[in-house]
Amino acid sequence: MDRVDLIPPPDGDGLAARADAYAAAPLLNCLLRELAEPVAEAGGLYTYRLPGVARLLRVRGTRRPAFPEVFTAGRWHPLGHTELVKLTAEELRRHTGLSSHDLPAEMIDSREAVAALLAARARAEAPADPYLRSEQSLVTGHPHHPAPKARGGGPVAGWLPYAPEAYARFPLVLLGVREDLVVEEGDTSALDALGQAPPGYRLLPAHPWQLDLVGRDLAEAFADGRLLRLGTTASDAWPTAAIRTLYAPDRDLFLKFSLDVRITNDIRRLWRHDLEKLGRTDTAAARAFAGGSAAWLSDRGYRTAAFAFEELAVLVRDGLAGHLLPGAIPLLAAGLVEGFAGSPLQSAPDPGAWWEAYLRAVVPPALAAFAGHGVVLEAHLQNTLVAVDADGLPVQALFRDAEGVKLLADVGRAAGWERLVYTLVVNHLTEVAAVLAEHHPGLDPWPAARRAFARHDLPEIAGLLTAPTLPGKTNLLLRWTGADGAAARYLPLPNPLARPLPEH
Template identity: 75%
Template structure:
């Protein structure tokens, strides 16, 4: 598989962005790759190759587009009367918006602004990284590595359109670490469910109050909503706690290594498809969902595979704005001597990644599949649990040689249960998350580093050894379901309303 490094566009494309040419060009390249992935998957039609580049037809505007590379397409050019014309990121956004207007008959002013915001966020992150050393801990380094982020989303790094100074101190991609803010919520206002005792270990609340940690950005965003509660004493400031806490790839979820606990907060910011608020209906469903997943993995014949969302605490007068969810840390769940790594980080690449140093791609990949696939299929087939097993919800632990020995999944909010959703819909979601979003990306990253390596026979063997009724049809199907994030966002569909289009299935023999 061809490997294409991210390269800046020509210098004369850079000046419009207002940052230095090197940063501007690299930011354009990082932001263009996932946007092009969306455009090529959801809209364009391949027509051939020219000069070693892939050429596509854009049917809406009846134009030709060509790009370099495959997994991370780069250097987009559009055909004009004068020949091929190179597009910077702003030009690509304009092209995509025009194409979608033709295709859908709809206008959308918000999404192009998010695409531009995503690109400018990358520029700010690159500048911040240039003056900050990457973290020494490989797990943290994997979580905070995602400059590209979601590989098939038009604006994966958008941060709500505000100035970078408002969000950069809390950005995982800038290697942020900061203490949580501690609030006291008056006891008669506190609402909680499940095991929230880990919160009380973070500090001490005064008499009549309960401890309620908050994300500093969360408090900035909700300042107007909470002003009255601070004024009348329902809330009090108690300083900060847990220095060294750092944000995971999810931005709003923090890991407190000193307490070995994850804390997930509400943020009124759109990140990828959704406003990242802890919605009341999701919190109220949390105990049922997490209990179902935990019960499934209690019977799983293998290492622990679930980081449970054990409970939440909030204040009734600001139920969603102040909610904090408590997630299991690693504790005794992690195999002795193993190092957890974020699967999305393996796909993107980071210093010290085992993908960069393995000399046995077949053995490494077989071990990876043996860790990542069985827990997901077990939960579905035996317990009707549909894990959202995509790259950002999967941690793969490796041994001292970098070989995968365990997979851990997280995020009860994204879990679906049968028969709340029909089995067919649950299976489609599982295949998209596990195979299309997850395994396809790791397979491509591995094949990119090892010329001639075919990762798909091992995937077929791993899937075929599981007694799940849907697997024979999956292995024989000509297509796989791929989520249409670009069209979903352009048409204003709900972020949870997945829509799929068929992709060629590499699992099928002979493909």
């Protein structure tokens, strides 16, 4: 009952219904996880009590709940997305005693963005490359965020040309920054190969959407010659699932930009404090992966302008070719969960063997980085690439994003372990396991997962395998209360690892 076929078909006026369904699923996941109380289950219908508004809510399915209904006046009434947003806001006001105008607007914006993306995908052609196809597949996006596709409330025409979910590709804008005003750290030499800067200037690529957003603030710099417009790159870059991180296949290079738009919980700027500690965290992560089959995509350096440090910052990240095992095909883990044409998760002839290979690729390097190097990866679905062989079997994991890495020396072991468990187990493995079981009924993924963790001699493993609950992030409450995205709050979720292993 959790399959994608719960989404209405794309015929007739079905686009609006499909947009409602895609937008409702992650919002329902948040509402049911963070506030509702389960009451009953029958025939694939799950009923919950909403204590704040004293109503019963019923949905179909669990992983991607659909067709929400509320029980009033003696019968069940279907809820469209707008009505679901209103109900959620009522529940949150009663639960927290606080009001929020921002979050309901973001939820509506997210739904409108989904509608625009569905329409654009119907007119566009998906990339032929399976890696790019996996990066650009996330129509649902974060499965436990109330507004995963919100794009800052701006007009669709402002952001749709740069949306990965719309199969976008586009050239980068090339700027020249006066040489004495360039700020950089690390290895940024790859930027100089993107074009030609005139004497006295250095090359600085810019994301065209970001330049649209902050262009007025830079008018004086363009007027007095601190900045020059030098045209665009000769070839296109492809936005990845992270939206502001682009991949240039012809140069095998990732570039991460500032973006003055709230995406999920945060304004996605390259903040000065993160850039200034980048070298330390990236060096630690690279050291943790040296010599192993798993790989770290290094954030090797950044370049920006002193007068627009955060607005124009660009981060240079390793490409794929130097890290992949011979013949391996990289795929985004989040894309495997969302689903895309040619996904090996959906077509695995032996799903149990596929899952064990997946666990072998992903779990040991994340635990080794923690135990041996004090590095806490942000090992969630969008920061993990899983490379597969010619038969679609996972053979390697590649991790990325030094901005999300924490060091035990800074956060402490207990907090670091909680963060790793959330990103690796709750955010990542539970989603992959659920999709795998959905496509292969009868498969129980958790005994293999339990064995995969039990092989590692960390003092925290015994607790992980016996604790009744795991930490789940409360994105709905976090956004409603206006907390900073980094101020994670966790609630206890049932631990699927806490089951006895079979004797054999």
